[in-house]
Amino acid sequence: MAWFTEEEIKLVKSVDLVDLAESVHIPLKRKGRYYSVDGMDSVIIFNRSTWYRYSRGIGGSTIDFLMYFKNMSCKEAITYLLDYVGYKKSMPVYVPDKEKKCESRNQRTEFHLPIKSQNSRGLYAYLMKCRMLSSEIIHYWIKNGLMYESEPYHNIVFLGKNKEGVVKFASQRGIRDRYGKIFKGDVPGNDKRYGVNLIHSNSQELNVYEAAIDAMSDMDFRNDYKTGILVLGMVSDGPLQTILEEYPKIKRINFCLDNDLPGRIAAKKLAGKYVLAGYEVFLRLPPFGKDYNCFLQCEREMRRLRQQWNRLKCLPERNIKEPERKRQMNQNNLDVVTVHRTSR
Secondary structure: OOOHHHHHHHHHOOOOHHHHHHHHHOOEEEEEOEEEEEEEEEEEEOOOOOOEEEEOEEEOHHHHHHHHHHOOOOOHHHHHHHHHOOOOOOOOOOOOOOHHHHOOOOOOOOOOOOOOOOHHHHHHHHHHHOOOOOHHHHHHHHHOEEEEEEEEOOOOEEEEEEOOOOOOEEEEOOOOOOOOOEEEEEOOOOOOOOOOOOOEOOOOOOEEEHHHHHHHHHHHOOOOOOOOOEEOOOOHHHHHHHHHHHHHOEEEEEEEOOOHHHHHHHHHHHHHHHHHOOOOEOOOOOOOOOHHHHHHHHHHHHHHHHHHHHHHHHHHHHHHHHHHHHHHHHHHHHHHHHHHHHOO
């Protein structure tokens, strides 16, 4: 175990975070007085010394920055920063308890998957009723080991594997928060260089999505079970770089990101990057709606309404005009009563 003085901790935390990010090849862009990570607009650097990622609720100092973005341990991050500023350690010393407690919160943890539930009833109910996905696509994803239902909280756990089939990444999505705060989050200790993916060994084409449910929705709508898929989980292309290294036969990339401003900007930027890298690139955003699941739900609701209308048109004409006929009969009866009273 490494021991560090309070002065050493203060020294590494005072490193210019903007310069540090550039030195470890994390591109930044300026936003007024602040900086953000290119492709991850929710990451903001304040005062060139601290950062925060609003979409995940995580942030901290330069130490936390290296632990989060470069997958370093606390010891590795502090040692790297001391070397970065040219500091030479003379003797082993200790970290004060206050600093140890602060830094231990973000230390790298072991990667353990949530316990698998004995059945997937909650998963099927949520995806079919709330997301309007078919049972066929849900079964296909479960069969191929892309997701399962956990216990005791019954979240959906999405899995990302490497080429050998070893799970490297996992994220969770709540299914019992329809009217409350949405639960989403990565499983601690996972490898963010990977994302949920299903790619055949000879695949030459890859569809890239932001979210797993969007990937399921697009596959379900087009009934496409052959084209490879990758879920970034964000608009940064780290997982895409890993997949292209593991599957060199891929030559065509379809960016199927969200049809909102961040999604369109990211799709355009990524398309330019990979065209220059020699890939055949297409932008395939949802025809309408924010994302592919929104598009799928709208399309299936419209299909249901069309089917109801077609059934209505097939009814006998007398049934369609039945309310009008009753109103006419009531009016005739009223006229007869009026005439009878007048004659009296």
